[in-house]
Amino acid sequence: MQIQPNISLKKYNTFGIDVVASSFVEIKSIAELKSIISAHKDFFILSGGSNLLLTQDIQKLVIHLNIKGIKTIKEHDNHVYIKVNAGENWHEFVLWCIDHGFGGIENMSLIPGNVGTSPIQNIGAYGVELKDTMYELEALEIESGNLVTFSNASCSFGYRNSVFKNELKDKYIITNVTFKLTKEAHNLNSSYGAIQSELEKENIKKPTIKDISNAVIAIRQSKLPDPKEIGNSGSFFKNPVILKHQFRQLQHKFPEAPHYIVSETEVKVPAGWLVEQCGFKGKRYGDAGVHKKQALVLVNYDNATGQEIFELSKKIQKTVFEKFEIQLEAEVNIL
Numbered sequence: 001m002q003i004q005p006n007i008s009l010k011k012y013n014t015f016g017i018d019v020v021a022s023s024f025v026e027i028k029s030i031a032e033l034k035s036i037i038s039a040h041k042d043f044f045i046l047s048g049g050s051n052l053l054l055t056q057d058i059q060k061l062v063i064h065l066n067i068k069g070i071k072t073i074k075e076h077d078n079h080v081y082i083k084v085n086a087g088e089n090w091h092e093f094v095l096w097c098i099d100h101g102f103g104g105i106e107n108m109s110l111i112p113g114n115v116g117t118s119p120i121q122n123i124g125a126y127g128v129e130l131k132d133t134m135y136e137l138e139a140l141e142i143e144s145g146n147l148v149t150f151s152n153a154s155c156s157f158g159y160r161n162s163v164f165k166n167e168l169k170d171k172y173i174i175t176n177v178t179f180k181l182t183k184e185a186h187n188l189n190s191s192y193g194a195i196q197s198e199l200e201k202e203n204i205k206k207p208t209i210k211d212i213s214n215a216v217i218a219i220r221q222s223k224l225p226d227p228k229e230i231g232n233s234g235s236f237f238k239n240p241v242i243l244k245h246q247f248r249q250l251q252h253k254f255p256e257a258p259h260y261i262v263s264e265t266e267v268k269v270p271a272g273w274l275v276e277q278c279g280f281k282g283k284r285y286g287d288a289g290v291h292k293k294q295a296l297v298l299v300n301y302d303n304a305t306g307q308e309i310f311e312l313s314k315k316i317q318k319t320v321f322e323k324f325e326i327q328l329e330a331e332v333n334i335l
Contacts, residue, residue, distance in 0.1 A: 001025060001032045003061065012064060013049035014112055016231030017306040021062035028066055028087075030175050034145050036063060037173075044335075045173055047086065050113035051121060051233055053334045055306035065116055067175060070096060078185050081135055083178045086116025090123070098210050103186035104133040105179065106213040107195075110220045112227060112234055116174045120164040121331070122157045126192045126216055131157035135180040139164075139172035147175065160238050160331055188212055194219050223294045231300030232291065236313060237271040237328045250324060271328055272296035278319045288312045310334060 007024035010016055021044075027033045037043065043061040046052075066087040074081045080102055084093055094109050107128035111118075119137055123130050137150050156163040164172060186209055190196050198215035199207050207215075225232050242250075247267040250257055254277075260268040275281065275295040282292035287304035289312075291297040298309055317328045 013052050014227035015233050015300050017054045019054045020057045022059050023061045026064045026066050047117045048114035051332055053306050053332050055310050078183050080181050080183050083176055084115045085176045086174055088115045090115055098213050102181040103209040104181040106209040107189055109213040109216045115177050121160050122162050127189045133179045135178045137177045139174045225291055232297050233332045235296045236298045236332050238331045239268050239271045240326050241266050241268050274320045280316055
């Protein structure tokens with residue numbers, strides 16, 4: 001464990017933003033993490049860097065959380081409990097589960113980032129969210145240096161939300177997550193039309209968890225840019241959830257508006273559709289832009305600054321509100 005001065009964070013964030021950390025350290029164990037936070041009170045935790053837009057240099061110690069390890073902690077007839085350390089890559093963990101025949105997270109294939117940050121955002125895709133399979137997690141309380149166990153219920157999960165984004169923000173560092181997965185009688189979710197269409201294209205009538213994963217990977221690769229080729233952080237905005245009477249007003253002006261029923265009183269409207277209707281899809285402003293295939297994804301074509309991408313996001317929010325009277329909320333953390 002060695003603290004290094006003036007380190008570029010370009011390779012540590014999927015947007016590829018070139019900002020500098022005044023000091024930087026890579027952590028590979030909980031013991032190292034406890035040691036470093038007891039000695040430094042002003043720090044920034046960096047994991048996979050996939051849900052992050054850096055708009056400025058970081059004038060504090062950047063702690064790169066890189067604790068690895070996956071292990072089975074208990075099994076029942078049709079369930080297995082897998083503990084995964086925070087530094088494991090999310091997609092690689094999904095593929096590990098599929099290779100071992102463990103089901104429940106295959107719909108979340110190819111989501112960028114690391115396991116440790118997945119509960120903060122309650123990541124999700126194609127009808128499945130992290131809360132559906134997360135059993136518990138361990139997190140280090142920054143003030144005391146103690147490890148605390150959180151049950152699923154105590155995480156207060158919501159749509160792209162959790163207790164760690166609200167009242168416990170910046171108070172805990174998640175060190176590992178335990179998932180309850182199926183071993184045989186998998187509850188496959190192919191309800192999203194895109195998955196079903198992909199399976200039909202491959203003439204798959206009785207899909208396996210691997211088939212579902214492959215379908216999701218194919219769909220995501222056809223729509224979303226690879227961060228290794230074009231800097232991005234996946235979906236930049238949350239899909240807004242509005243009241244039904246607001247949606248009826250929207251539908252009166254825009255009858256073609258796509259939507260999903262959330263509850264008896266709420267409707268979800270795809271943010272990508274709103275952005276596309278405002279003419280931003282495929283637009284480029286210097287090296288910052290909106291992806292040509294998915295309007296929900298802001299991209300860094302080469303050397304855009306985080307501030308340039310942030311300004312573009314504000315412009316999109318303003319235009320969407322003026323046209324639809326819907327306020328888009330950033331899904332990405334902006335620093």
